[in-house]
Amino acid sequence: MRAVLGTVPGGAGSGSSAAVLIAQGDSTSREILEHYFGLMPWKTVIVSNGDEAHQHLRAERFDVAVLDVNLSHRSGFDLLREIRDDEDLSHTRVMLLTEDGRERTELKAFEMGAADFARRPFAPAVVVARVKRLIPQNESPR
Amino acid sequence: MDASGGIFESLETGTGVYGTVLIFVMAEGVLIALCACWLVFTALAASRALRLDDAFARKVAPGFLDALADEDALASWLREARRFPEAVQRRFLEPRIRATSGDLNVRIVDAYTRLGLRSKDVLQAESRSWRKRIRAMRRLVFVAGPQHAELLIRRSDDLHAVRVLAAIALGRVGTARQVFEVLRRLELPRRLMEQPVHAMLEAMDEERLVKLMDLWSVTPSATVRRILLEVAVRRVPWLCERYLPLAAGSFSTEVRIGAARSCGMLASASSRRVVLRLAIDEEPQVRAQAARSLGLRGDYGSAEALAGLAEDRDFWVRQNAAAALRALGDTGRRTLETLRDSSQDDFARDAARQELERHNLRVDVGEAAS
Amino acid sequence: MIESIDIFFLSYLLAMNGVQLSFLVLSAWEVGRRRAAQTPELDASTFSAETTPPVTIISPAHNEEATIVESVRGNLRVEYPQLQVIVVNDDSSDRTLELLKERFDLRPINVVVHKRLETSRIRSIMESRVDPRLLVVDKEHGGKADSLNVGLNLCRTPLVCCVDSDSILARRGLLHLVELLLHDDGNTLAVGGTIRLGNGCLVEDGEVKRCSLPKGWLARFQAVEYLRAFLFARMGFNRLGSNLILSGAFGLFVRDAVVEAGGYRTDTVGEDMELTVRLHSRMRARGVPYRIQQIPETVCFTEAPESAAVLGRQRDRWQRGLFESLWAHRFMMLNPRYGAIGMVGFPFYVVFELLGPVIELAGYAWFAATMILGVADPKFALLFTIVAVVWQFLISLETLALDQMYTNVYLSPKDRAFFLLAAFLETFGYRQLTLAARIRGMVRQIGGEKGWGRMERKGFEGGLR
Numbered sequence: 001m002r003a004v005l006g007t008v009p010g011g012a013g014s015g016s017s018a019a020v021l022i023a024q025g026d027s028t029s030r031e032i033l034e035h036y037f038g039l040m041p042w043k044t045v046i047v048s049n050g051d052e053a054h055q056h057l058r059a060e061r062f063d064v065a066v067l068d069v070n071l072s073h074r075s076g077f078d079l080l081r082e083i084r085d086d087e088d089l090s091h092t093r094v095m096l097l098t099e100d101g102r103e104r105t106e107l108k109a110f111e112m113g114a115a116d117f118a119r120r121p122f123a124p125a126v127v128v129a130r131v132k133r134l135i136p137q138n139e140s141p142r
Numbered sequence: 143m144d145a146s147g148g149i150f151e152s153l154e155t156g157t158g159v160y161g162t163v164l165i166f167v168m169a170e171g172v173l174i175a176l177c178a179c180w181l182v183f184t185a186l187a188a189s190r191a192l193r194l195d196d197a198f199a200r201k202v203a204p205g206f207l208d209a210l211a212d213e214d215a216l217a218s219w220l221r222e223a224r225r226f227p228e229a230v231q232r233r234f235l236e237p238r239i240r241a242t243s244g245d246l247n248v249r250i251v252d253a254y255t256r257l258g259l260r261s262k263d264v265l266q267a268e269s270r271s272w273r274k275r276i277r278a279m280r281r282l283v284f285v286a287g288p289q290h291a292e293l294l295i296r297r298s299d300d301l302h303a304v305r306v307l308a309a310i311a312l313g314r315v316g317t318a319r320q321v322f323e324v325l326r327r328l329e330l331p332r333r334l335m336e337q338p339v340h341a342m343l344e345a346m347d348e349e350r351l352v353k354l355m356d357l358w359s360v361t362p363s364a365t366v367r368r369i370l371l372e373v374a375v376r377r378v379p380w381l382c383e384r385y386l387p388l389a390a391g392s393f394s395t396e397v398r399i400g401a402a403r404s405c406g407m408l409a410s411a412s413s414r415r416v417v418l419r420l421a422i423d424e425e426p427q428v429r430a431q432a433a434r435s436l437g438l439r440g441d442y443g444s445a446e447a448l449a450g451l452a453e454d455r456d457f458w459v460r461q462n463a464a465a466a467l468r469a470l471g472d473t474g475r476r477t478l479e480t481l482r483d484s485s486q487d488d489f490a491r492d493a494a495r496q497e498l499e500r501h502n503l504r505v506d507v508g509e510a511a512s
Numbered sequence: 513m514i515e516s517i518d519i520f521f522l523s524y525l526l527a528m529n530g531v532q533l534s535f536l537v538l539s540a541w542e543v544g545r546r547r548a549a550q551t552p553e554l555d556a557s558t559f560s561a562e563t564t565p566p567v568t569i570i571s572p573a574h575n576e577e578a579t580i581v582e583s584v585r586g587n588l589r590v591e592y593p594q595l596q597v598i599v600v601n602d603d604s605s606d607r608t609l610e611l612l613k614e615r616f617d618l619r620p621i622n623v624v625v626h627k628r629l630e631t632s633r634i635r636s637i638m639e640s641r642v643d644p645r646l647l648v649v650d651k652e653h654g655g656k657a658d659s660l661n662v663g664l665n666l667c668r669t670p671l672v673c674c675v676d677s678d679s680i681l682a683r684r685g686l687l688h689l690v691e692l693l694l695h696d697d698g699n700t701l702a703v704g705g706t707i708r709l710g711n712g713c714l715v716e717d718g719e720v721k722r723c724s725l726p727k728g729w730l731a732r733f734q735a736v737e738y739l740r741a742f743l744f745a746r747m748g749f750n751r752l753g754s755n756l757i758l759s760g761a762f763g764l765f766v767r768d769a770v771v772e773a774g775g776y777r778t779d780t781v782g783e784d785m786e787l788t789v790r791l792h793s794r795m796r797a798r799g800v801p802y803r804i805q806q807i808p809e810t811v812c813f814t815e816a817p818e819s820a821a822v823l824g825r826q827r828d829r830w831q832r833g834l835f836e837s838l839w840a841h842r843f844m845m846l847n848p849r850y851g852a853i854g855m856v857g858f859p860f861y862v863v864f865e866l867l868g869p870v871i872e873l874a875g876y877a878w879f880a881a882t883m884i885l886g887v888a889d890p891k892f893a894l895l896f897t898i899v900a901v902v903w904q905f906l907i908s909l910e911t912l913a914l915d916q917m918y919t920n921v922y923l924s925p926k927d928r929a930f931f932l933l934a935a936f937l938e939t940f941g942y943r944q945l946t947l948a949a950r951i952r953g954m955v956r957q958i959g960g961e962k963g964w965g966r967m968e969r970k971g972f973e974g975g976l977r
Contacts, residue, residue: 028237032246035207070591072719101560102593103376120556123244163522163895166529170899170906173536177909181928184916240553273548280553303551303695310557337564337694341557457626492624499622 018042018135021065023053023079024097025072029120033066036124042135050074057083062092064115064134066127069098069105077112084113093134097122194230202226203234210249220256231257239284251285260285267293272301279307291316298324306338313345318353321346325366336369343373355381359388367392368400375404383410390416398428406435414441421447426456433459437466442473449477452494453487464493468500514882518892521875525896528864529903535748536910542747543808543914551695555684558691559593565670565693566594567686567764570663572656573677574602579815581615582715586680588643589719592687597646598663599677603653612648616640623647626668629661629775637666657776657783664767664775672767674784678815679761680710680720685811689764698803701769701791704758705811706742706919709735713813720813725927725934730823732934733942734816736908739922739931743914744907746806753852755806756792756861757837760784762812780840782833789837789844796850808918824949831869831953838862869950901939908935 020042024030030046037044045062047053049072057065057079065083067076074082076096083089093115098105101119109117116130202222209219223231235254242250254260263285266278279297286294294316297308309324316324321342328339343351355374361367371389374382382404389401398420405417417439421432433451436444448470451463464481467474481494558564569587573580580599587597601609612618618638625634632654640646651662660674671693673686689703712726712735726732749755763784773794776783788804795802817823838861845862847854879893912931915922922931 026241028241032207032238032241073716099556099559100593101556102562121241121243121247123242124246126244160522160891160895162526163899166526166533167895167898167902169533170529170902173533174902174906174909177906177913181909181913181916276549276551280551283553303549306554306695307551310554337558337561340561340563341554461624489624496622496624 018064019060019062020044020131020135021053021056021062021092022046023048023050023065023067023071023076025049025068025070026099026120029122032124033127036128037131040128040132048072050076050079053079054082057089057092063136064093064095064131066095066097066131068120069096069100069109077108080109080112080114095127095130095134097127191229191233194226195233198223198226198230198234206234210246210253216253220253223257228259228262232259235259236281236284254285264290264293267297272304275300275304276307279304279311283307283311286311286315288315288317291320295320295323298327306341309338309342310345313342318346318350318357321350321354322357322361326362328363328366336365339366339369340373343369348377351377352381355385358385364392364394364396367394368396371397371400371404375407379408383408383413386413386416390420395425395428398423398425399431402428402431402435404435405432406438409439409441414439414444418444418447421451426454426459429454430456430458430462433462433466437462437469440469442470445470445473445477448474449481452481453485453490457489460489460493464490464497467494468497514887514889517878518889521871521878522892522896522899524871524875525899528868529899531860531864532903532907535744536907538748538751539744539914540910540917542751543743543918546747546808547918551691554691554695555687558687558694559591561593564593564690566596567592567671567673567690568596568598568663568667568669568767569673569675569681569686570598570600570660570667571675571677572600572602572659572663573604573608574656574659575604575606575608576677577604577607577611579678580608581611583677583680584612584616584646586719587675588646589683590681590686591683592690594669595645595686596667596669598649598666599646600649600651600659600662602651602655602659609648609650613638615642616646616648617642618648623666625665627665628771629665631658631662631665634662655778657778657780660783661775661778664771667767670767671764672770673762673764674760675812676761676814679707680715680813681762682810682812683719685762685809686764688809689807689811692805692807693764693766696803696805699801700766700803700805701795702758702763702765702788702804704746704755704763704806705809706807707738707759707761707812707814708810708921709738709816710813711735711816711818715813723813723921724924725922725930726816728818729934729937730820730942731816731818732930733938734823736911736931736934736938738816739915740907740911742806743808743919744911747808747914749857750806752856755804756789756853756857757785757834758788758804758806761814763788780833780836781829782837785833786837786840789841792850792853793841793844796844796853808914810919810921820945824945824952827946827949828953828956831866831950832957834861834865835954835957838866866954869947869954872947873951901936904939905932905935908932 018041020037022030022033022037022044024033024046025048027048030048034044034046042063045056047056051073053065053067053071054074056062065079067079069076071079076098080094080096083092083094094113095116095118096109096114097118097120099120106117115134118127118130202219205215205219209215235250235257239247239250239254251260263278263281266274267282269275269278275297282290282294291312294308294312298305298312300308305328309328312321312324324342325339346354351374355370355378358367358370361370367389371382371385374385386401386404389397392398392401401416402420402423405413405420417432417435420428421436423429423432429451433448436448445467448463448467452460452467454460454463464478467478470477475498478494478498481490482498485491485494569590571583571587576583584597584599588595599612601612618640620636621639623637632652635650635652638648638650640648647666649662649666651659663674664672671690675681685705689705692703693700708723709726709731710720711728711731712724713720714722725735746755760783769791770787773787773790777786780786791804817826838858844850844854844858846859850858875896879896882889909932912922912928922928
């Protein structure tokens with residue numbers, strides 16, 4: 001299986017300057033998300049663990065971050081807290097996409113300021129639709 | 143003195159021990175050779191599998207998701223995939239089936255079926271070897287359809303692992319009646335083993351869950367009835383309410399516990415009556431759950447009842463009652479302070495003190511804690 | 513006469529061989545069975561289920577400043593839905609407590625202790641503001657067993673996991689142990705998993721990233737020993753009915769069973785062994801069906817001693833602990849009332865683990881004596897050596913095969929080659945080293961240093977199991 005790490009160039013009409021960060025530990029999920037997000041006009045960066053996510057968040061500006069709760073090195077909640085507390089990052093809207101199906105996790109996610117929450121196994125088209133909704137309107141392609 | 147060499151001499155002289163030792167040594171030599179061969183063989187097999195998986199990933203995999211959208215493309219993709227051994231196909235498809243849901247999942251399962259993999263699973267599910275059955279069930283959990291319900295029901299009379307998997311699969315695809323069939327036969331000797339029932343009920347959609355709840359009163363196992371209440375209160379709370387009075391009056395402690403727990407997630411007047419009634423139940427477990435539920439409900443009027451429970455004989459009842467008071471804002475805090483300062487019961491005072499400290503801690507760290 | 517003594521030693525060796533050969537079959541069978549029974553698909557469901565029982569990890573700590581923070585962070589990172597971590601500071605004289613206070617922002621709280629076990633006095637209980645799941649207890653000195661009992665008194669979850677504070681947990685280890693309890697209808701009271709050496713591993717942030725055979729030879733020998741013990745011996749015991757002893761570095765227990773049995777005994781050096789033996793004893797005596805099991809999966813990585821002196825002390829202590837545990841429950845020996853444990857497990861430990869070093873030493877002495885007196889039988893010597901070495905090698909090879917089948921830690925050809933080399937070289941030096949330590953332990957034990965009443969500093973120096 002190819003390692004799916006890296007940047008997915010936007011699909012048709014790449015005039016958009018929106019950027020999405022995806023952090024998922026599961027390689028199959030990453031592959032599927034890469035395919036679906038590749039069809040969308042925004043830039044997508046896909047990483048596999050919390051540290052890389054942290055580095056990318058610091059390095060460039062993301063409009064949306066799709067994070068799993070169970071990540072290596074830093075959990076999705078650690079990253080969420082970081083984003084919420086840091087002025088430079090607080091514009092990034094976080095969607096938690098996770099295998100953890102517990103109700104309290106979902107509650108905690110919203111309490112901590114996540115913009116959306118979805119469970120794995122996921123329907124990729126729905127995930128993309130939800131992310132699209134989170135991207136600020138003035139970023140859409142002209 | 144027996145200094146002369148000659149291993150074989152000793153064999154001839156019939157010294158049994160030496161002979162046996164030799165036999166052992168030779169046997170061990172053979173086993174070593176076998177072991178070494180097995181290790182080498184499996185290492186080779188593993189690297190071969192890796193090569194095939196890589197080839198598949200390069201040649202066939204990339205076009206998969208696109209092919210799913212178009213019938214012709216899919217047919218040709220399947221032809222390509224069939225060139226590879228079944229194991230490779232499985233290693234590719236199974237993780238994708240597990241990772242997805244909805245429309246995409248249905249289409250991947252369809253591809254899986256068209257490759258003949260599902261029928262193989264169905265056959266293996268009835269195999270005489272338990273290892274094959276478990277392996278088959280692990281796959282059927284994700285790929286079984288309503289037409290396999292009968293098979294799944296049959297499997298609920300099998301090893302525990304198989305039963306769990308069959309139950310979950312049935313929750314997804316079976317009718318309410320079929321699920322009931324399985325529930326009827328399920329033994330749940332310990333609280334720890336309830337996961338399959340929960341998993342099965344979670345997998346059911348609301349419509350079927352409602353139909354299942356219609357059969358609540360005739361469900362033989364008290365434990366299952368309790369679990370049904372707990373699941374119902376989250377998914378179909380109005381239906382749970384209907385059964386609460388009945389459950390609260392049940393002879394079975396299990397069922398009353400379930401009723402007490404469920405009240406914690408309801409806010410109606412009738413559930414309030416039920417929980418207050420259960421707060422003076424003779425079983426400590428029931429009272430403990432009732433105390434917990436009173437806290438969850440957040441009803442300030444129950445502070446008095448909880449003060450009484452804080453002086454209960456049972457440790458858990460007291461703890462739950464004190465924690466529940468903490469959740470009742472100022473009213474609760476005042477009640478705790480009263481308990482701490484003037485209760486006759488040592489334990490109640492301790493518990494109250496503990497909760498008041500916790501309360502203060504929470505207020506400070508409201509921001510910091512996640 | 514000389515012949516007959518020769519034959520005695522050879523017969524002992526044969527008996528051991530015979531037993532080991534049957535274990536060869538049993539362990540292969542058990543590991544194969546466990547592999548076939550795995551259901552990783554249920555992991556997500558177990559993780560998410562509201563019914564998955566909460567677990568408390570109790571970590572006794574005494575002078576662990578070097579590893580305590582990393583260890584606690586690792587424990588908090590474990591992939592398990594409802595977890596509480598209790599660190600019990602047993603009056604450390606170093607900065608253990610200070611480090612914990614700094615890194616985890618501790619605040620004293622007043623918690624009601626459900627005091628079902630007698631323990632030494634608790635000075636304070638602290639909660640972490642950074643992670644509310646962490647509780648740190650500072651208490652007066654009482655030893656490891658006492659610390660564990662304190663943890664048990666504070667434990668509010670149905671399951672409890674006792675971990676050494678220099679051990680690092682595998683991320684999913686706990687989940688799989690609990691899954692065994694959930695999916696196995698045999699009333700399992702305690703479960704253990706495979707413990708591996710952390711010495712050769714790359715650890716980041718309390719998480720083991722990569723594992724290979726350690727570099728030092730002493731550590732390598734131990735790595736081989738550990739893997740053999742877990743994949744080979746204990747899996748074999750699983751098949752035979754139960755494991756007599758679970759390792760102290762990591763064990764998952766049903767809290768009520770342990771508390772009801774009286775918790776850990778503070779007057780023995782092998783408190784973990786003694787507890788498991790006692791659980792067996794009580795449950796068998798009551799006639800209640802139960803199980804104490806081991807799974808092949810790696811659950812924990814522990815630091816093994818890298819110096820001969822520390823290793824020697826560790827083995828000395830283990831031998832004494834074993835002696836105490838077995839002696840305290842000697843009525844179980846060959847007692848049919850205690851089923852497989854009494855008739856097989858217990859005698860095995862007595863004959864091969866307890867008396868084994870003695871007979872081995874006698875064997876060496878005998879050989880030396882015959883050499884000196886000139887009546888040595890080269891046939892005997894040769895056969896003895898061959899059998900000992902060959903059998904050792906065979907078991908190690910099979911252990912690698914079992915690793916391949918299930919646990920998959922030593923996969924690279926280099927690791928495997930060194931593993932086998934270590935297995936071979938073990939007999940020429942390492943084995944004698946541990947033998948000497950164990951004999952020392954036995955002598956001390958019989959000589960009266962029974963550990964009754966004398967609160968030795970149960971040092972955690974590097975060598976925790």
